Amino acid sequence: MVQTLVSTSEPGQDPPGTLMPESINIYKLCRETRSLxxxxxxxxxxxxxxxxxxxxxxxxxxxYIHPTITGSSPSENQVLERAxxxxxxLFQ
Amino acid sequence: xxxxxxxxxxxxxxxxxxxxxxxxxxxxxGKTTLVxxxxxxxxxxxxxxxxxxSIGHDDNSITPDKTTTTVAMDFGRITIDEELVxxxxxxxxxxxxxFMWDDLVRGAVGAVVVVDCRRLADSFDAVDYFETNKxxxxxxxxxxxxxxxxxxxxxxxxxxEVSPEVPIIDFDARNRLSGGEVLKTLLRYALxxxxxxxxxx
Numbered sequence: 001m002v003q004t005l006v007s008t009s010e011p012g013q014d015p016p017g018t019l020m021p022e023s024i025n026i027y028k029l030c031r032e033t034r035s036l037x038x039x040x041x042x043x044x045x046x047x048x049x050x051x052x053x054x055x056x057x058x059x060x061x062x063x064y065i066h067p068t069i070t071g072s073s074p075s076e077n078q079v080l081e082r083a084x085x086x087x088x089x090l091f092q
Numbered sequence: 093x094x095x096x097x098x099x100x101x102x103x104x105x106x107x108x109x110x111x112x113x114x115x116x117x118x119x120x121x122g123k124t125t126l127v128x129x130x131x132x133x134x135x136x137x138x139x140x141x142x143x144x145x146s147i148g149h150d151d152n153s154i155t156p157d158k159t160t161t162t163v164a165m166d167f168g169r170i171t172i173d174e175e176l177v178x179x180x181x182x183x184x185x186x187x188x189x190x191f192m193w194d195d196l197v198r199g200a201v202g203a204v205v206v207v208d209c210r211r212l213a214d215s216f217d218a219v220d221y222f223e224t225n226k227x228x229x230x231x232x233x234x235x236x237x238x239x240x241x242x243x244x245x246x247x248x249x250x251x252x253e254v255s256p257e258v259p260i261i262d263f264d265a266r267n268r269l270s271g272g273e274v275l276k277t278l279l280r281y282a283l284x285x286x287x288x289x290x291x292x293x
Contacts, residue, residue: 001199002167003112003179007105033108035179037167041138069111069176071201071282072228079176080201080286083111084279086172091130091272 002037002047005066006030006054016062023053030063107175113278114197114228115182116221117206118214122235122265123182124166126206130271131168131180139164163192170275180275183218193221202282203230204274206265209242212251219252229285233274234262 011031015024025043034042040050057063069079115123127135166182181196197203203222207215215232222230232254234241243251245260254260259281263270 001112002181002196003110003177003199005108005110005177007108033105035110035169035177037138037179037181038136038169041136041167046139064106066106067109068199069109069201070199071111071286074286077283077286079109079111080279080283083172083176083178083201084276084283086176087170087272087276087279090170090172091269091276 001068002035004036004068005033006036006039006058007033007064007066009062009064019057019062020053022049023057026050026053026057027062033066108177109175110177110179112179112181112200113275114193114200114203115180115206116193116203116218116230117183118208118211118218121206121208121211121215122237123206125265126204126233126235126271126274127166127168127180127182129266129268130170130275132171133169135166135168135182137164137166165196197225197228200228202228202278204278205230205232207232207234207248207252208237209234209248210237212243212248216252219254223253223255229278229282231258231274231278231281232260234260235265236262239264 008027008030015027019027022043022045026039029039029042036047036050036054039045039054040047043050045053054063058065069076071080115126117123124135163184165184168180170178170180172178183193183196205215205218205222219232222228232248232252234245234248241262245262248254249260259277261274261277263274265271
């Protein structure tokens with residue numbers, strides 16, 4: 001999903017030389033955690049393409065895909081409450 | 093629990109998670125302005141290539157009836173704490189891009205429909221979308237242009253056929269705190285919504 005965060009699995013290592021140039025750029029960029037939307041915007045790659053490249057990288061364990069909070073299950077209410085408290089702190 | 097040794101860096105980084113809020117509404121209602129006023133980064137525009145069925149190409153029956161369109165959408169970010177980031181995505185306002193809402197809405201915590209009271213009709217499709225789908229909680233935010241509203245929230249509810257339980261609030265999209273109030277209202281409603289609604293298969 002557009003908000004999904006991506007991190008390079010081993011940020012200290014160089015990207016494998018077999019990767020496509022776009023994937024190398026994603027590998028390097030995600031040494032600092034970023035969302036798919038940000039990767040797409042910063043590298044100027046359309047969202048759909050970014051999604052495919054990132055999932056290919058994830059399949060090779062080169063990047064880590066972070067969990068997303070959708071709020072659709074009651075088990076996530078704790079996180080939603082944390083988000084609400086955070087907003088109350090930031091916008092007061 | 094925070095540990096400072098380097099070996100745990102990666103693991104603590106992995107605890108990061110994200111969520112998203114969708115900002116919908118008619119063209120020019122104030123969606124981008126809202127994203128702008130609450131975001132910690134200048135709003136970013138990204139492009140998505142979307143496929144849509146083409147309409148009215150009667151001159152050519154050989155080509156497939158699909159065309160691809162490049163759609164721009166704006167997004168902003170709020171870092172809640174070191175582990176939780178929230179993104180706000182502004183949906184394209186033009187009617188012909190509504191087909192991409194499904195993709196954008198999937199997995200969202202909730203949505204805000206921004207309404208310009210001077211052009212109520214422009215927001216009808218956005219409200220209709222969330223009323224019909226009922227997949228995510230949504231609220232209606234009336235943008236006060238020039239500091240006043242032409243209608244009461246109840247008049248707007250009736251005109252746009254907004255369900256009685258859906259919160260309608262007024263705000264100023266240019267004001268950061270006012271925008272923050274909209275997001276808080278949405279989260280409070282989403283929490284309440286989760287507690288009362290039956291689990292859906």
